Amino acid sequence: MRRGTNLPRVGGFNQMVVLDQVRRSPDGSSRSELAASTGLSLQAVSNIVARLIALGYVVEGERRAEGRGKPRTMLYLEAQGAFALGVHIDPVVVTSVLVDLDGRTMEKVVEPTPDGPGAVADAVAGATAAMLDRAGVDRSAVLGLGVAAPGPVDLAAGTVIRPPLLDGWDEVPVRDLLAAATGFDVVLDKDVSAAMVAELWRGNRMLRGTSLFFYTGFGVAVAVAHDGELLAGSSRNAGEVGHLVVDNDGPLCGCGNRGCIGISAAPSTLVAEAVAAGVLPRGTPASTPSELDAALTKLCRAAADGDAVASGILAVSARRVARGITVVADLVDAGVVVFGGPAWARLAPHYLPVVRRELALQATLREVHAVEVLGSAVGEHVGAVGAASLVLDGLFTPRPSGLVGGVATRAVAHP
Amino acid sequence: MRRGTNLPRVGGFNQMVVLDQVRRSPDGSSRSELAASTGLSLQAVSNIVARLIALGYVVEGERRAEGRGKPRTMLYLEAQGAFALGVHIDPVVVTSVLVDLDGRTMEKVVEPTPDGPGAVADAVAGATAAMLDRAGVDRSAVLGLGVAAPGPVDLAAGTVIRPPLLDGWDEVPVRDLLAAATGFDVVLDKDVSAAMVAELWRGNRMLRGTSLFFYTGFGVAVAVAHDGELLAGSSRNAGEVGHLVVDNDGPLCGCGNRGCIGISAAPSTLVAEAVAAGVLPRGTPASTPSELDAALTKLCRAAADGDAVASGILAVSARRVARGITVVADLVDAGVVVFGGPAWARLAPHYLPVVRRELALQATLREVHAVEVLGSAVGEHVGAVGAASLVLDGLFTPRPSGLVGGVATRAVAHP
Structure with missing residues (x-):
């Protein structure tokens, strides 16, 4: 059923629109530029920007002259304002990455795929802890852990369903297993889907x-x-x-x-x-x-x-x-x-x-x-970066479909 | 570029949301039901409904009790409030239909495909005039003419590009040809696209x-x-x-x-x-x-x-x-x-x-x-009904993508 847009929903949606626009303007944008590019009023943009600054996702930079008007304060994404973890479970290697709010890879761990789900969960727990430690990132700044696995997947159950490429993974509750092993919220998707999301989010x-x-x-x-x-x-x-x-x-x-x-x-x-x-x-x-x-x-x-x-x-x-x-x-x-x-x-x-x-x-x-x-503009680890992008994408990318109901909610396991 | 929603656009979008909801409720809906199902305020729904009644697309029906509150006036689509024409140019037959606002077929003409674009345009002009005459529908109540043709198509130019199934139709400006022959606004699309739109709009x-x-x-x-x-x-x-x-x-x-x-x-x-x-x-x-x-x-x-x-x-x-x-x-x-x-x-x-x-x-x-x-729930003439649905769909179906820019505008030829 199609739903109209009411104010609270538009508020959330517009906040994502503004954040996305800031993210896509690495050279900075002023509030008035954001108003022009998003179609929102200057007042609405100012209110949203104040919230985004308070959340730590956006920072003010230098003041810059625009045309003949008075100089405007430039706004930038605070890439270190939050982080996401991504894991790609491939039959050959397990790749784990830590990315910042802009999707840039800060740390990665690549290791031969251990035998069986339990050993993989242990390896991922070790890799994520090691990456956070090396990067000096506190667990509280991590938005979640994305997992890319060979399909098919059952997103409602958070399981992989007899993936032909992973022996012994029949109906394994990957999402809950990794949530329990790492302590993070986990979002699961197919490897190819994660890779495409990485390209859309970070790549070309x-x-x-x-x-x-x-x-x-x-x-x-x-x-x-x-x-x-x-x-x-x-x-x-x-x-x-x-x-x-x-x-x-x-x-x-x-x-x-x-x-x-x-x-x-x-x-x-x-x-x-x-x-x-x-x-x-x-x-x-x-x-x-x-x-x-x-x-x-x-x-x-x-x-x-x-x-x-x-x-x-x-x-x-x-x-x-x-x-x-x-x-x-x-x-x-x-x-x-x-x-x-x-x-x-x-x-x-x-x-x-x-x-x-x-x-x-x-x-x-x-x-x-x-x-x-x-x-790929993302490179060799597009599966793991994509898994992390699932977390960022789910939280930050404005979705027209989210505005009109029928949202494809991605199942998330809370540990 | 993603754009936020500003009020005039939301107004148009919400009007389509309400009209679509009325269309999908053949048993009638009250203003408060529409508010509940669309997420809009009762005041916004009332204003929109007033505009839709003035346009002749919606009519008020009986009053019906809802729960313990006072009886509510039911609203219905005025199927005869406007009409659309559709033509399917197939290598074997040309099918023309007249549909009402609800997408129901009121008249149809099926004839062997004449030889060459000019003869087809003449046949379509004759068929559309005959259908309007038989149905007693004034030309001013027709929203436009949809044309479904074998692809590939060049929508910017309004042409079909060397369709392998239509001899002698290389780069033919179908859209302008039919606009000139019939006097209606024309929208062109591929046969399979039109058929799918018919199923989505009218069928299952x-x-x-x-x-x-x-x-x-x-x-x-x-x-x-x-x-x-x-x-x-x-x-x-x-x-x-x-x-x-x-x-x-x-x-x-x-x-x-x-x-x-x-x-x-x-x-x-x-x-x-x-x-x-x-x-x-x-x-x-x-x-x-x-x-x-x-x-x-x-x-x-x-x-x-x-x-x-x-x-x-x-x-x-x-x-x-x-x-x-x-x-x-x-x-x-x-x-x-x-x-x-x-x-x-x-x-x-x-x-x-x-x-x-x-x-x-x-x-x-x-x-x-x-x-x-x-x-197909639409039946044998799904191509022609789909062509007419393109006209209705383009004008009435709320599109999230229309709300955030990047609208896939469908090229329309004005005669």
Whole structure:
């Protein structure tokens, strides 16, 4: 049901609008500039700014002349006014970050993924305590802990549901487990969703219109956003593309079809192809996620070092991924595709030119507009930074949908 | 840039919120019920209702007791308070409709698609004049004419861009052509987008969360909506799925791959298979869209009459379509799929059970939630009704995005 806007709600919404505007103006903005850019009255802006200063999120800076009027006091985000923690649980590594109010990474810890949920919770508790200690940040200044995990997730229960990429994590109450282990409020989301939120929040500020995030790590996934907002789906499980067929003659998938993108782009497939082609030695260990990840690194290094067979394997993989991206970009009429995730840094030099070329040649909408292809502006730890961004995003980003009811409340566990 | 809400904008937005709420309450609502359901003050609702009554869009009805308070006057949408025209330009037929403010179809004209844009414009001018005359509706009560056409479209120019399904329509300025021919304001959109808007506006009122519309006519397309709003894409050309591979061993597509859904589900493919299998006689005319459409009708009739070979051809087609829907539903985490379009009535009995079964068996998210599969609630002329709904939707549906700037203004041609 659509709801009208009444004053208290508009107050909260407008406060987020002003804070967001201050955050997006790193060179400072005056109260009158904020009034002009937000459409609010100068009086309303002044009241909101007073509240934001009292909360410690905004600070006054120098006075600066604007036109012929009297000099105005510049306002800036107080990046150290609050903090958020983020954790990305990946089959290969657990990455934890501490970010400030502006989403900048202050501390990070990357460690091999321990065996099982209990050990992961202990590791996260240790990592978060260590980061706060190193940064000299008090626990009371932390807004919460975001967790990015492979899907599917059950947000109401705060669990991951049999994620195919995490053995032994069936129905594990990740949210409550980490809330108990760390003592922080916890918000859970899928890895690809978190990564897209990081790009929207901290990364490329030009992600207008419809954009995609192609996540490549131990698995692949695609997030869709429109005008800065993630399309999270009916149960916040959007992003599954594993069975999108991208090669009629590709590897056989468990579903019975050939060339599904999940199996085609899996490290296990690339490593098996590399072993079969003699790029990697027979007997290369490839039975655990971290062994496969190490073998993938060797394959990428061989290609970078000029091994034509290795390059060929990655080029075929790039064309398959490009085919998948082309189909999804046409479906949602995307103008931008951002690539990222744990495997991206290694794959980027091999994938980027191929994906750009294939999109320009094959997209149905190529006559209407080009599709820009970018690497993540957030970088290697986009999953963990995204997890932390979930906390910031949930608290600070104005949501039109929040204004008219039907808010997609994100389940938060209080320890 | 996010903008705060200021009073004049909220006034317009709230007026739409109230009108929408009245429209969604066919059993009537009182001013105090509207205040409760919209979150607006009783005074604000009373002022808005006075304006809506003056505009002729809302009428007062009987007085009804609510609880122990004094009886309240019920308010109803005045469905005859204004009207909209809709036209669907399909390769086989041109369908024109006249709808009232509630989106109900009052008149319709269906005619074989004339040859070329000029002849189509003349036909539409004749059909709209005839419908208004039959319904006794004055031109001044018509809010505008919506046009649904095969994509891609260039909304800024009001043109269709080389639609593969309409020969001789390269860069045709459809919007200006129809505005000149009919004298009405014209809004242009893609057929699949119009159809989804019709479902959201007039059809299934339970399309919450993320939903899909699978359009099946001379071509296929898929629209995505979230919480009642169409995801139209960067250039309003979302919906292209033609090259989604749904069968490794399917028919060869012009793109070089096998089993793209566009070629797999095309009437030409089904008819060719039927001729090859002896279901349709050799030499069945199949060179024009209307000949192919007639042959498809014969194939569906044969299947309905118990021809097992005909049923088998449609079952294979249904499995291919189901595979495509499964992939898209997983990508966007859809909870509902609505099928419709010109070919749907004939295909429904063959497609529905197969699509339901395959989604339940194959969707990656099947363990998280079921995907409901429905036929269009609007019916056979969903494209034309959708085109008319574009006019109503553009004028009456409150859009959170309209409140915070970045409005996707729909280009409207004034004659």
